Amino acid sequence: xxxxxxxxxxxxxxxxxxxxxxxxxxxxxxxxxxxxxxxxxxxxxxxxxxxxxxxxxxxxxxxxxxxxxxxxxxxxxxxxxxxxxxxxxxxxxxxxxxxxxxxxxxxxxxxxxxxxxxxxxxxxxxxxxxxxxxxxxxxxxxxxxxxxxxxxxxxxxxxxxxxxxxxxxxxxxxxxxxxxxxxxxxxxxxxxxxxxxxxxxxxxxxxxxxxxxxxxxxxxxxx
Amino acid sequence: xxxxxxxxxxxxxxxxxxxxxxxxxxxxxxxxxxxxxxxxxxxxxxxxxxxxxxxxxxxxxxxxxxxxxxxxxxxxxxxxxxxxxxxxxxxxxxxxxxxxxxxxxxxxxxxxxxxxxxxxxxxxxxxxxxxxxxxxxxxxxxxxxxxxxxxxxxxxxxxxxxxxxxxxxxxxxxxxxxxxxxxxxxxxxxxxxxxxxxxxxxxxxxxxxxxxxxxxxxxxxxx
DNA sequence: ACTAATTTTTAGGGTTGTCTAAAAATTAAT
DNA sequence: ATTAATTTTTAGACAACCCTAAAAATTAGT
Ligand SMILES: [Mn+2]
Ligand SMILES: [Mn+2]
Ligand SMILES: [Mn+2]
Ligand SMILES: [Mn+2]
Numbered sequence: 001x002x003x004x005x006x007x008x009x010x011x012x013x014x015x016x017x018x019x020x021x022x023x024x025x026x027x028x029x030x031x032x033x034x035x036x037x038x039x040x041x042x043x044x045x046x047x048x049x050x051x052x053x054x055x056x057x058x059x060x061x062x063x064x065x066x067x068x069x070x071x072x073x074x075x076x077x078x079x080x081x082x083x084x085x086x087x088x089x090x091x092x093x094x095x096x097x098x099x100x101x102x103x104x105x106x107x108x109x110x111x112x113x114x115x116x117x118x119x120x121x122x123x124x125x126x127x128x129x130x131x132x133x134x135x136x137x138x139x140x141x142x143x144x145x146x147x148x149x150x151x152x153x154x155x156x157x158x159x160x161x162x163x164x165x166x167x168x169x170x171x172x173x174x175x176x177x178x179x180x181x182x183x184x185x186x187x188x189x190x191x192x193x194x195x196x197x198x199x200x201x202x203x204x205x206x207x208x209x210x211x212x213x214x215x216x217x218x219x220x221x222x223x
Numbered sequence: 224x225x226x227x228x229x230x231x232x233x234x235x236x237x238x239x240x241x242x243x244x245x246x247x248x249x250x251x252x253x254x255x256x257x258x259x260x261x262x263x264x265x266x267x268x269x270x271x272x273x274x275x276x277x278x279x280x281x282x283x284x285x286x287x288x289x290x291x292x293x294x295x296x297x298x299x300x301x302x303x304x305x306x307x308x309x310x311x312x313x314x315x316x317x318x319x320x321x322x323x324x325x326x327x328x329x330x331x332x333x334x335x336x337x338x339x340x341x342x343x344x345x346x347x348x349x350x351x352x353x354x355x356x357x358x359x360x361x362x363x364x365x366x367x368x369x370x371x372x373x374x375x376x377x378x379x380x381x382x383x384x385x386x387x388x389x390x391x392x393x394x395x396x397x398x399x400x401x402x403x404x405x406x407x408x409x410x411x412x413x414x415x416x417x418x419x420x421x422x423x424x425x426x427x428x429x430x431x432x433x434x435x436x437x438x439x440x441x442x443x444x445x446x
Numbered sequence: 447a448c449t450a451a452t453t454t455t456t457a458g459g460g461t462t463g464t465c466t467a468a469a470a471a472t473t474a475a476t
Numbered sequence: 477a478t479t480a481a482t483t484t485t486t487a488g489a490c491a492a493c494c495c496t497a498a499a500a501a502t503t504a505g506t
Binding site for chain 2: 091109110
Binding site: 045062 | 492497500501
């Protein structure tokens with residue numbers, strides 16, 4: 001029997017985990033296929049393998065749930081991914097839109113010591129460059145229950161805590177707008193017509209579409 | 224056509240390069256198989272692929288030579304391997320017998336920026352933890368023409384510059400003996416019978432077998 | 447409830463990289 | 477120069493992933 005896990009299997013487990021976070025239902029074949037840029041038929045094949053290995057619970061036509069073992073693996077990969085992202089930004093001068101692609105490879109390097117030492121070296125960061133929480137060694141994740149900027153009312157103030165969409169395009173847009181993690185934002189006005197928002201930050205005024213405001217996690221300021 | 228290089232292909236090219244350094248002949252199928260812990264038939268298969276891609280010159284039954292393109296790739300991998308080894312020792316508290324296995328994985332991460340920045344971050348190291356030279360960005364390697372400790376005569380002094388065998392077993396043996404890179408060694412006596420050597424370093428005396436002395440690169444001290 | 451649309455699975459194949467066993471070529475030994 | 481030993485290649489197969497096209501199951505629409 002093959003006891004070693006492959007990179008592909010790791011990517012599948014991670015994808016399933018991330019998809020299962022945003023819902024309580026079984027993760028569908030199609031959603032996995034879309035996330036991994038592959039075909040549904042390939043996903044079905046792989047799901048069977050993951051099921052044989054007891055990493056997912058699978059009922060035909062009903063999608064999958066991660067088992068405890070599967071979840072543990074997924075979280076370990078996610079932890080490595082995010083630690084590497086921190087490393088790249090903090091020490092190797094990468095920008096937040098450059099790290100994902102490289103972390104996608106680095107996350108598969110197998111060495112317990114490497115992960116631990118990297119974590120220590122980075123001084124146990126809690127969040128990655130996109131504001132996503134980094135699981136600790138035991139797999140605990142600070143569940144970010146932050147709200148979206150789009151949910152903030154007029155005249156309220158908040159701080160940008162993370163991005164939902166971490167595509168290169170979105171991150172570059174934010175850079176060009178001067179919006180980063182930690183930026184203090186005040187909602188000045190909301191257009192009823194298209195839900196776009198006038199915001200004020202660092203003295204600058206800007207109008208942002210709902211597509212933007214729906215992809216920014218914020219922390220409300222207490223009154 | 225498949226333009227992307229696989230990890231396996233990279234490992235083959237690196238192996239062929241390292242084997243070609245110690246000789247001027249074509250690299251044999253069997254030697255590659257041995258180095259990569261695989262079977263000769265698998266090597267023949269892969270050699271054909273590498274040959275199709277113009278990374279090796281291959282004549283049936285005559286072994287292979289790297290082409291210029293193949294050599295470039297091999298050197299790039301070697302560079303990454305050794306840079307990562309330096310990183311692991313310098314920043315993540317790895318010992319020199321632990322780094323190889325992890326670097327074997329890290330060397331395959333694809334990102335020009337990563338390599339460059341890592342190099343800069345490490346302050347452009349010239350040698351890895353085993354004393355092996357690190358190719359620069361243009362692929363130039365400081366050809367270490369050091370001699371073996373076994374070739375040093377009685378009463379001569381030298382400095383340990385590198386290890387030829389970098390197996391965990393050998394490195395651990397050196398650790399337990401207190402021998403490291405930079406250690407100053409004087410040859411006190413050589414046994415004619417088994418070529419073992421009595422050496423003196425850091426006040427300690429030791430007898431080392433030829434197997435040891437033949438695997439240590441040294442730099443002779445000028446008189 | 448019954449069709450229609452969508453999702454998921456199966457069937458059949460392709461590629462990469464590996465293996466064992468047998469055949470062919472090369473090299474070494476007499 | 478033959479024969480024997482060794483090296484290398486071929487033949488045939490298998491595992492991991494991926495694909496397209498067709499079939500089956502589920503879900504949505506009326
Ligand atoms: Mn990945
Ligand atoms: Mn991230
Ligand atoms: Mn490798
Ligand atoms: Mn090394």
